Amino acid sequence: MTSDQNSVSTRRAFLVAAGATAALGALPSTFPDAIAQAAKPLAAKPLALKPGPDSALIVVDVQNCFTPGGSLAVKDGEQIIPVINTLAKKFQNVVLTQDWHTAKHISFASQHAGKKPFDTVKLPYGNQVLWPDHCVQGTDGAAIHKDINIPHAQLIIRKGFNPLVDSYSAFLEADAKSSTGLAGYLRSRKITSAYVVGLATDFCVAWTAMDGRRAGFKTYVIEDACRGIDANGSLAKAWIAMDRAGVKRIKSTDLG
Ligand code: VGL
Ligand code: ZN
DSSP: OOHHHHHHHHHHHHHHHHHHHHHHSSOOTTSOHHHHHHHHHHHHOOOOBOOOTTEEEEEEOOBGGGSTTSTTOOTTGGGHHHHHHHHHTTOSEEEEEEEOBOTTOTTBGGGSTTOOTTOEEEETTEEEEOBOSOOBTTSGGGSBOTTOOOTTOOEEEEEOOSTTOOOOSSSBOTTSOOBOSHHHHHHHTTOOEEEEEEEOIIIIIHHHHHHHHHTTOEEEEEEEEEEOOOSTTHHHHHHHHHHHHTOEEEOGGGBO
């Protein structure tokens, strides 16, 4: 076969593969190798998103309490730090958040007789998961992890400071009406897209992303720059809820 014929047949294989992929959704296991190979670049194509002045990276709760050695450590939580530091260089606008509780915060299991961490209670604003004491204002556990290196971050939003109301979201407390001011800040700065990373995927990241979407921001969660707690299936549930809310799930390699 001449090289011309070769390239024509490769191209045809590619088109067949592209059509078959679209029609079947997934490649059957018997799909010829050459065609499967040709189809691969399609599936793996990065989105090449380029954050501009209208985008902000929101780095959620990368604090000592949530990283190994902390009182509410998220498994492998420290592994996202280099990913976040690299991502942050692509953003003009970066907001950090800090979980920032009073010493006897209502979300702590220690404040509810007979309860232990990860139990739930009913509070006036709804069901509340109870946690080990964590991120108490001014303590070392509440400090941003020392390896986070984003000197150009412009704002730190502290949340969960109301003794009687938790706040997973960086936008709204758990009563779903008390604002942290973040939406107003972003709007005032003409920011329309929010890229959310940090800890934990299934609590503060998910609630922040969903509230961001509800507030009208185009919202992305960069999955390899997050880690989850996964209490009682919470991680899978959170991804489904984020998808339904219109939050886009992307990878750090999708950013150009
Ligand atoms: C978080 C549980 C309690 C979080 C904060 O940052 O995801 N989770 N407080
Ligand atoms: Zn908390």
